[in-house]
Amino acid sequence: MITVESLTRRYAGFTAVDNVSFTAQPGRVTGFLGPNGAGKSTTMRVMVGLTAPTSGSATIDGVRFADLPNPGLEVGVLLDASAQHAGRTGHEILTVAADTMGLPRTRVAEMIELVSLTPTEAKRRVRNYSLGMRQRLGIATALLGDPKVLILDEPANGLDPAGIRWMRDLLRGYANQGGTLLLSSHLLHEIEVIADDLVVIGNGKIVASGTKDELLAAAGTLARSTSPRDLADALQQAGIPSTLAGDGSVRTDADPARVGAVARSAGITLTELRSAEGAGLEDMFLSLTADTQREGVAA
Amino acid sequence: MTATIVPPATTTEGAQVRRTAPPIPITRIVTVELRKMFNTRSGFWMLVSIGVLSVISAGSVLIFAPDSDVTYESFTRASGFPMSVILPMIAILAVTSEWSQRSGLTTFTLVPSRGRVIGAKAIATLLVGLGSVAVAFAVGAVANVAGSALAGVDAVWDISMSMAPQLVLFNLIGMAIGFTLGVVLRNSAGAIVGYFVVSLVLPGILVLLAQVRPWFEDLQPWIDWNETQVALLEGAMDTGEEWAMLGSTTIIWIVIPLLVGLLSLRRSEVK
Structure with missing residues (x-):
């Protein structure tokens, strides 16, 4: 040790x-x-x-x-x-x-x-x-x-x-x-x-x-939908802040179950719903070290 | 029946089982450092050049020198001459390559005590110095036998018992100066340039200073280490004052800088 x-x-x-x-x-x-x-x-x-x-x-x-x-x-x-x-x-x-x-x-x-x-x-x-x-x-x-x-x-x-x-x-x-x-x-x-x-x-x-699991769980959820803007709006109305990425994915800190529930009640079809693990480490890394990055990457 | 319950020994519960490795003996570090001096390309060729040049040098005396110079002294002096230049370089690189080539990162993680590593290098350097001088004497002896036979004269064995140790000391001091520069500068190029400065440039300056400033004239041999080196090379050190001068120059050029260099080396970062 x-x-x-x-x-x-x-x-x-x-x-x-x-x-x-x-x-x-x-x-x-x-x-x-x-x-x-x-x-x-x-x-x-x-x-x-x-x-x-x-x-x-x-x-x-x-x-x-x-x-x-x-x-x-x-x-x-x-x-x-x-x-x-x-x-x-x-x-x-x-x-x-x-x-x-x-x-x-x-x-x-x-x-x-x-x-x-x-x-x-x-x-x-x-x-x-x-x-x-x-x-x-x-x-x-x-x-x-x-x-x-x-x-x-x-x-x-x-x-x-x-x-x-x-x-x-x-x-x-x-x-x-x-x-x-x-x-x-x-x-x-x-x-x-x-x-x-x-x-x-x-x-x-x-x-x-x-x-790693703890830290990445904090990285939140990634969802894709046929209408990402509607999904972002629905999440907004449910009081869940989210960001709409350029590739059409919606990211939020809420867990996947809540995002799924919001999407269902809003009648939005999800094409992908998962904890944001795939890109999670990079996001986590950039957001945690945002203050210290040379490039000043926004979190 | 009553049973005595022996409480479990409260020894290493929870603690990790450690392999109790014996510490690395200094002899092993010396052996490794000796190997490291010659298992690089530059180290290997320096070793080869010592052997080759001492034979060539003794051979040229054989060919060009008049019969009166066919003596053990002139052959040994000739075969030892290339060493007086190469040995200090070997001493310098033994220390500085750990920094200039950055191999110190491995060396000092395998043996964290830097004092032991540098001490082992010093011993290895000393052994190389003694070995090389022994080669010079051996080549000189062979050349003397061959030379006197070729010239048809009796072999002259004119190196006295007082002269031989002085020749050895001459080479060891040259190596010690190189080693010291290596420890202080920890940079191959810097230490090699430094060596030529203190052995070629500095004496001239000190002699000049002694000429223009009379008060310095008496002081100069106590400061200029080359002055005593020349006497050692001639095997001509015989007065107590000369040995005292050697002591003085050794303190100024070897002991003090070596101590300062070792202190900073032990604290410095290895990058």
Whole structure:
């Protein structure tokens, strides 16, 4: 389990992480979301001891990362797949990591196979790797010590669709076996598919956290109708605020049962009625972080 | 019959079962750091160039030097000469590549104690220095045997027991200066430029200063580390004052900056 308590990191003039607290539970995938520069990476760097917190703490099963005797065996970390010596081969990078952790060298070949790098690719220097290959190598390094906790910053970045599917299955399997997984991503769809719990951060502060179901339930209902304007009017009269989107869908905070009842009593034919889960995470993300978005997206 | 109910041990209820991994021994970190010095393309070629250049350098003495110079000293000096340039570069890159190549992100998450990592790098650097100087002596000996046979003269073994350690120290100090620059600047290009500044530009400035400001003349050898380096290279350090000067320049150019660099390194962010 990862526990972050009242974590604050200040730089000269600004606060990158502001009193952040959350936990990532074993057996669950915790998605860590936020716009660029929201403080995700800083929080993750503090967790693994690369950045000192100004105040507060981050612990792994109650122990500070820096106090773990052999951290590679307990926490797998991937913060930046490009942060490798370009003149080393993938195989060498894994060998160095395995040696540091005191693992048998056979582990290296196992990991290379697990992340689907070919032996030829593993003998090439990282300088010649694509981002996707670096990402695979980074995952291999993180999983090398068979840790019970994984901290991954943007692991799907640069992967092709098949790679993203592969990564998703790998991580899901990892969590199902009881592993603790903290995952940051901008790829909202990825997070939505894989995460059990969500932590949303904006301008260094937590703006929402909870299970994905809870958070998305708050995202409301999406309805389509043959006459969307009538539906919006009917909802309006029933005292339910709604928005009519350009694609003809009507969104509201009310739950689907109420929207259905309103539509029936108004005699409106619905062609689609569901909780706004599909696009929900994106909407939730944008509305929660609206104040902190660079583009100033309206909620 | 009475049964004694033993209360369950109140130990790790609720707490996660932890694997009690033994801490990483420093010997292992040293071995890993040694490997990292030479498993990159640049590191590999620097190692190769030490070997190749020392043989070429000793070989050129063999070919061009007059018979009077066919001595163990001139061969060893020649084979060690390329090292005096390459070894400091190896020391610099051992430290700075973690930042310039950003591999420190992995290194310092696998071993969070930065002091241990830098300490291991220092030991690995020392071992490389000692190993390389041993190579210089060995190449020098082989060249001396071959050279004297070719020239038809008796082999001259003229490196004294007081001279050899000074030659070793000469190379180690060069590496220590490089290592210190690496720790302070944590940037490959900056540290390499810095090394040439303090070893090539700075002595000239200090000598010039000593010439125009008489009060500085006596002070200069206590500040200019190259002054004592030259004496070490000649194997000519024999007075207590010279060793005291070496102590002074070591404190100014190695001990103090290294301490300051280590303090800032331990607190700095690894990005």
